[in-house]
Amino acid sequence: MMEINRFIKLLSVLMFVLSLCMKLNSVSAAEVRSVERERLSLLKFKHDLVDANGLLSYWGSEEDKIAQFNADGVLSSWGSEEDKKECCKWEGVSCSNGTGHVTSLNLVFHSLKAKLSPSLVDLQHLNYLNLRANDFGGSEIPRFIGSFKNLRYLTLMGSNFSGEVPCELGNLTNLNTLDLSYNNLRIKNFDCLYHLSSLSHLELNGVNLINQTSWLHHMTRFPLLEELHLIGCQLPNPVLSFDIFTNSSLSKLSSLFLPNNYLTSSSTFRWMFNISASLKFIDLTNNQLEGPIPDSFGELFFLEDLVLSYNKLRGGIPSSLHNLHTLEISSNELNGLLPDNTTFSSLSGLYLGNNKLNAFHTQCLGQPLVLRHLDLSNNQLKRLPEGIEKLSNLSSLGMSSNLLEDTITESHLSNFANLEDLDLSWNSDLTFNLSSDWIPPFQLNSLTLSHCHLGPHFPNWIQTQNTLRWLDSSFAGISDAMPNGLWNMSIDQLDLSHNNIRGKIPNLSSKSTGYFNIDLSYNNISGPIPSFLFHSEEIDLSKNMFSGSIFHLCTIPKGSMIYKLDLSDNQLAGELPNCWMNISGLIVLDLANNKFSGKIPLTLGTLDRLKVLHLRGNNFIGELPSTLRNCNGLRTLDVGGNKLTGIEKLPNLNDLDMSSNLLEDTITESYLSNFANLEYLDLSLNSDLTFNLRSDWIPPFQLRLLLLSNCHVGPHFPNWIQTQKTLVFLYISFAGISDAIPNWLWNMSSLSWLDLSHNNITEISRHSLDSAMLDANK
Structure with a gap:
């Protein structure tokens, strides 16, 4: 009997296990079928795309081309082939480790020309959807996005959607982040978004809210909101009511971005100091604020960064702002000093450019000196701020476009061991008096001394700047030979124009890279143009004494990105090379007033981006090449002062000069x-x-x-x-x-x-x- 009981119990256990396995198998099969639907949904989505990062031309029908685009583009990992069946391994797709369901679709910056296929509705487990910086052809945001009930993150920023924001987005009650910025959208009814109570990050930059005078009231309905971005929304002053302040639920709001709107001081400052005590960052750039800066900013105890640039604020800076880390009030009408009874010891960035300041002192900046960025450019300062040499932690100093009359000596600069960016340009009475063997304590990234008295000798200390990427010493009174060591530096942007620099540039055959921008115009540099300069993007060597031919243009690799080439007013000679197809990105070509001869080469017609062509004042013969008809973007053509005998029909021109020829x-x-x-x-x-x-x-x-x-x-x-x-x-x-x-x-x-x-x-x-x-x- 005991044996029978044991057998019955064992049989019961086996049946239970068998039943459990059957249920698990059933669930697993259902899950497999569900995941398979999601895979097919993604393939349908891909079918509706045109991948702009794929190849651009193929033989075959349009459908074949689109398929090939996708196959060779960023979605090449998506497919139905045997080695691509696992959609969780596709680029931009993430899945749950437990169930295998697609939980994330991230196709940011893929330049996809697309439409959102309704098949995506099958992705019901999505919690992350990022389609930023694609192109949806001006279509409306599809309403089915509101069915993704698990979605926590949604960004459609800069994806060419238009029309009204659909009310169905209000169904996404779990959404934490919503970014609809920089499309062509408008919100007609804020009430339909009322249920987005989980939002902590909202960006509606560029969304048209021009008539939404209740926009502030609607924002207070998002109690968990931490960041609010409403840049360029044409926001009007909000209609204020007592309940906005008494019932405000924005207790967590820490960052507020409201640039490029129509906000005025009388309205904005009234609600801002009451809406949230947690604000750390406020940006009100380019509004209609005027009058003095209110002391009430000091009541925002946690405020660290305040940006009020491009308004019409007057007066000085209130002492209540002494706890700030960054203060930007550029492009206003400030004419007052920092208060001398207050210490701004926390400031790391102070930006006061483009105001009406005629004096500035550093005493109020306090100890220890933590200031790293100081911008006083475009004011009315005649003297360097007293004690500026004590700001030893400065990383960037900008004092361009003032009325400075000082003489810069080593004592002004020797304490700036951390300096990376220095801009003292456009101070025509500012003089430099530095010894030829002085070695600075800093290593600069950028140095801008245009329109200062820097010469007559080329400053030797500049060659000690091993990290220098940007050098502008134009209009600086230099009448010296350029040191050869300058060409071995890592400079990307070089402007030494409008000096009296003489001598030749060495031909550094080992230098395989040039500059983004090089401007040596209006000097007396002679000799042939070294080939490494043609590896730059914008080249201006005009008004010099360069000689020889320019045939080494043909040594430039095909596809080189030269956008501007100005070699005018030199002594260059010989025929033009016939390899212009190597620099097909050229927009401006100026070879005027040289000694070039022969026929104008046919390959100039391959420059389909060319807008400006100057060949005046040479010895070209024959007719204009018929291939110039291919330059559909050509707007200015100047071939005056040559020996040309024939003309050509170039229909898109704005300016045509064929004077002084033999037509x-x-x-x-x-x-x-x-x-x-x-x-x-x-x-x-x-x-x-x-x-x-x-x-x-x-x-x-x-x-x-x-x-x-x-x-x-x-x-x-x-x-x-x-x-x-x-x-x-x-x-x-x-x-x-x-x-x-x-x-x-x-x-x-x-x-x-x-x-x-x-x-x-x-x-x-x-x-x-x-x-x-x-x-x-x-």
Whole structure:
């Protein structure tokens, strides 16, 4: 009997275990099916995308191209192939370790051109969704996002959504972070977001709230809010009511960002000091605040950083702000000093640029001296602040655009062991008197001394700055040779323009990198241009004495990012290289006033981003290359002062100068009718150029300048000129006109300069046009 009982008990246990396993298997199967739906949902989402980081052209249909984009782009890990079936390993996808459900979708900064597929509704376990910096084509935010009840983090910042923010977002009651910034959105009804009571971080930057006078009242409905960003929302002054202050639930609010709105002092300061006692950071940049800075900021006991720049605040800085760490009041109308009875011993950053300060003292900054950043630029200071050399912890010092009359000596700078950025530019009476063997205690990142008396010798101490990335010593009175050691430094931005620097630049063949920006214009530098300078992005070597050819441009790797190349007013010679396709990003090319010769190369037509082309004052021959028609962005073309014999139709031009050439064409309506955007036209000093235009022809453009001197324009006065209502300059001398001046010419109200000299004009009606030149006529 005992054996039977044992058998029954054992059988019961086995049946229980078997039942439990069946249930677990059932749950597991359900989970597997659920996860499979999520995988298929993501694949459907991918199918609706165009991955802009993929390759840009393929053979085949549009669907094939899109598939290839995705396969080779950032979503290449997403797929149905055997080695890609585990969606939890896809880029941007995270899953729960326990259940395998997709819990996070993070596609930030992937430049995806997309639409949000409704298939995403299957991702019901999502708690994190970040689609920042993609492109959803101006579509509305889909309402189904409100079905993600587990969502805690949602950001759609800068993703090209438009329209109204859907009320369905109010269903996301677990949401902690919501960022809808920098789209084209508006909120019509704040009430539908009332249930987002878990929000701690809200960013609505750029969302249109222009008529929402109750916006502050709505914000108080989010009791856990810690950060609020409403930048550029066109916020009006809120309508204040007693219950805003008595029922305020923003006890946790610590950071408040309200720049670029329409807030005024009378309203803003009233509610701000009552809305939360926990504020640590306040930014009210670029509003309509005026008057003195209120002492009541001192009542915000935890306040550390205050930004009030770009307003109309006057007076001085109240002593109540002595506990701040950072104070920014740039671009206001401050004219008062820091209070001398208060010690601002906690300040690490003080930014007072672009005000009306005529004096500043450092005594009130207190001990120990923790100040690291001091900006007093663009004020009316005539003297360096007394005691400034004691601010030994300074990392950045800006005093540009003042009226400083001091002489900088080693005693001013020798205590700044931590200095990284120094800007004393645009102080034309500021002089430097530093010994040639002085070695500073600091290592700078940036040094800006433009428009100071730095010369005549090049400062040797600059070569001791091994970390220097930005050097601007333009207009500094330097009349010395450039030290060779300068070219071995790690500088990215170099501006030594408008000095009298002489000598040659060494050809450092081992230097494979150039500069982001190099400007050596208006000096006396001679010799050939070393090839390493062409590895820069913006190059200005104009107004020097460089010589030789520029054929080493062809040694630049294809795809090099040169945006601006200005070599004008030098002594460069020879033919132009025919390898311009290597620098296809070029926007500005200026080779004017050199000694270049030969034909203009065809490969200039590969520069499809080119906007400005100056080739004036050389010895180019032949015709303009037809390939320039490919430069659809070209707006300015100046090839005057050469030996060109033919013209070309370039329809997008604003400015065309082909003066002083050997043009032999006949200008007809069919040629000029191409220039719908033309504003400046100079075809003067081409004695074999003839105009044959109908008297009733109406041009498609509105010129401001027209120069046709020394061309065959006559015998009749060009009637089409009367259609140019914006014309300011009109020069048609030596043009073979033997006609009477029409009365409409004197009624052109915009015309300021007129030259009709050396024609055979038969009748002149004397009107008051002071600058008219009519001599040598009949």
